[in-house]
Amino acid sequence: MSNTYVSEKRYIHRLLSKNSVSEEVLIVTSYDYFLQKYDLALLLKKYKEIILIPHSSDDDYLLNHTVRPMLDKFEKIHLVTNPQYDRRNRVIYELVVRKNKSIRINTVYDFCEKILKKVYIPDDVSEINPNLLSLPSFGKRVRYPKKIIDVCISIILFLCTFPLWILSYFRIKMQSPGPIFYYQERVGMNNEAFKCIKFRSMRLDAEQNGASFSKKNDSRTFSYGSFMRQTRIDELPQLINIFRRDLSLIGPRPERQVFTETFDETIPYYNMRHNIKPGITGYAQVMYSYGAGVFDARHKLMYDLYYIKNWSLYLELKIILLTAVVILRKRGR
Template identity: 75%
Template sequence: MRKTTTTYHTCIHRLRSKTAITNEVLIVTSYDYFLQKFDLALLLKNYQEVILIPQSTDDDFLLNQEVSPLLDKFEKIHLVTNPQYDSRYHVIYDLVVRKNKSIRINTVYDFCENILKKVYIPHDIREINPNINSLLNFGRRVRYPKKIIDVSISATLFLFSLPLWILSYLRIKMESPGPVFYFQERVGMDNKNFGCIKFRSMRLDAEINGASFSRKKDERIFSYGSFMRASRIDELPQIINIFRRDISLIGPRPERPVFTETFDETIPYYNIRHNVKPGITGYAQVMYPYGAGVRDARHKLMYDLYYIKNWSIQLELKIIMLTIWVILGRKGL
């Protein structure tokens, strides 16, 4: 495993890799919020150092006095920038040329999609990502193989999981008298609502004060309900939703109408995820840790849009395998 150290050079955030093979530095001028720990760990496998340049009220000092000396020890510079909101890449480019160094420049849009395998979602709702086609959806080339995967795997999963259905029925009745199944309104394809079926894992009065995101160590969850959530057993009844053609096995996670209304207004391109069927599991669920709220919804959308835009059988199977790994490792909900 590669070891990294983090140091702070005035305002500049620098991450160094002790084992990277290439003598190349990655400079990101508009990293705002899209780089996560997982992303940085991936980048440090390929770059000797990652330099994150924040916004500044004195760019002349920051670039010429702080960034310029850092370029001397590297022969190759990879610059990632947001051309719509940050013009400092012109200054950095001139500095590199004067030092006779090699430089390649990527927009943050291309960098996210090609390197980090997610689609950049602008922080400002007025900003446009030129790589996003507002008409993203699944054509026949995708729908037919997905349907075959949905039906074959779901039928097999139902047969093998039948003992868990029986066990869950009995345990829920013992620990929390009331309905075994929980029907919750979710937003599906084309913004049409449907009843998402789950094994009930919370007390009957869980939302007496209104809808809210579930959270880790949620006091509203009874004992076996906690086990079902950790092992994803509570998701099994959604197989019925697949047979009803409400959802797919793989796709964006369906959210509740009360939340999607907020996300549609605050997160650019959020409504694109409704161009396809939601899924029991998905690329965002296996790539992004558990979270709730607008910030996490924005990050998850980056992965959902990448999945929609770059769908392949290989990606579909990869998500299935990662889901199994997540379940076995009990790494979230």
């Protein structure tokens, strides 16, 4: 990503592109937490400059002493607004129009879905995303092709990876005596619990201090366990879950109830991800880097809900291809 990062006085953050051929400038007036490195890299190919205006307790100073002189430099502006900051948006719009400059406006809700290919999840549980007033479960038009893909690819994967099952059996036995498989209760479709099956990659005492998120380069794994996690070999037994109809090949990652209960309370629309079957892999898993906790769960939810809302055969196959790339590059968690 060829750009420079500049902090503008007290509030404004600017990203300057060196490669964009466009003269248009992007101004985001809503809180910018929904943007990650991948998004910024994409946007810097489309815009000459990106200006992020985060939350402020002093909008008058921000608009009059920072934004107003900045607008004099730009002729074409793409303004991304959030209805929460209606006054701020009106002031910027009036400043631009008064100077006879070109402007186009999108809400942050539409901008996320159309440009970034994810759904905007508010930071505050009191904020409503009008694009998420309803999110139906998959109908027959989606369920049937997904079921065909699930069964066909699962059978092929099982036959092709059977030698890895045998190898993993002996390597686990050698390095960490105990059960080969690890059964963990996860939350599935309609909030129903099921037993998720994996090759055991951690020591038997991994959770003696209680449930916790797994981590990148987790110290609780043994040598072959760490390799399995990097290459996703530990996920292979979840093919059994697909045959049991607990899981789909593609879908939101199933989480443990102890975590989903917390996320339901702190992340708007989180429970909507349970409208469909969870998956071994998913859009969030290939688009968002490893992370744990509420912040990362919110970011992953943006991709999960986009997948549910905008499902297509093309998107399904794209996720399968991207998953293969992740595995080959050993970018597993």
